[in-house]
Amino acid sequence: MVLVKRTIVKIDEELCDGCGACISPCAEGALTLIDGKAKIIREELCDGAGFCIGVCPTGALTLEERVAEEFSELEVEKNLRQSNTTYIPQKCNFCSNTEDNKYLLPIKHKGESMWCCTRCLPRLIHG
Ligand code: SF4
Ligand SMILES: [Zn+2]
Incomplete structure (x- = not known):
């Protein structure tokens, strides 16, 4: 060691x-x-x-x-x-899809850590 x-x-x-x-x-x-x-x-x-x-x-x-x-x-x-x-397995904080059926990304917003799936991400980016 x-x-x-x-x-x-x-x-x-x-x-x-x-x-x-x-x-x-x-x-x-x-x-x-x-x-x-x-x-x-x-x-x-x-x-x-x-x-x-x-x-x-x-x-x-x-x-x-x-x-x-x-x-x-x-x-x-x-x-x-x-x-x-x-x-x-982790879940999307916005739609509750799990990583078993969606790709999840770790994101941060105003100091909070969240998971976001690829389906919900465009909505977050474009409002
Ligand atoms: S609270 Fe933080 S350190 Fe503890 S298990 Fe959850 S993510 Fe890991
Ligand atoms: Zn989602």
């Missing part, structure tokens, strides 16, 4: 309500839900890119700079192959 000073995701357990919205946006599969709270499975899986941050409705996710295990592309590949992370 190699420790380095780097950017990594920080989870505020007080703020996390266990909605699971952050799990699927993490391309590395670094997040999971344990006892109703989001957790980083292992530090080496989190690259600190922070795509999960924009989708958290409670502000529980931030980035911090600290000493952590070095990010490992190899460990990510292994983890994704044998992943048993909890997967919760």
Whole structure:
């Protein structure tokens, strides 16, 4: 294990309500839900890119700079192959279609994080 000073995701357990919205946006599969709270499975899986941050409705996710295990592309590949992370399909906040039948995009508006499907997005853009 190699420790380095780097950017990594920080989870505020007080703020996390266990909605699971952050799990699927993490391309590395670094997040999971344990006892109703989001957790980083292992530090080496989190690259600190922070795509999960924009989708958290409670502000529980931030980035911090600290000493952590070095990010490992190899460990990510292994983890994704044998992943048993909890997967919760997301819903469009405007029409309730799920990602099973529509493409969903994470969006932010006036400080709020939401999911929007490709059918609802043009209406949002053009009013
Ligand atoms: S999106 Fe936020 S509130 Fe929901 S599980 Fe993830 S950290 Fe917790
Ligand atoms: Zn929609």
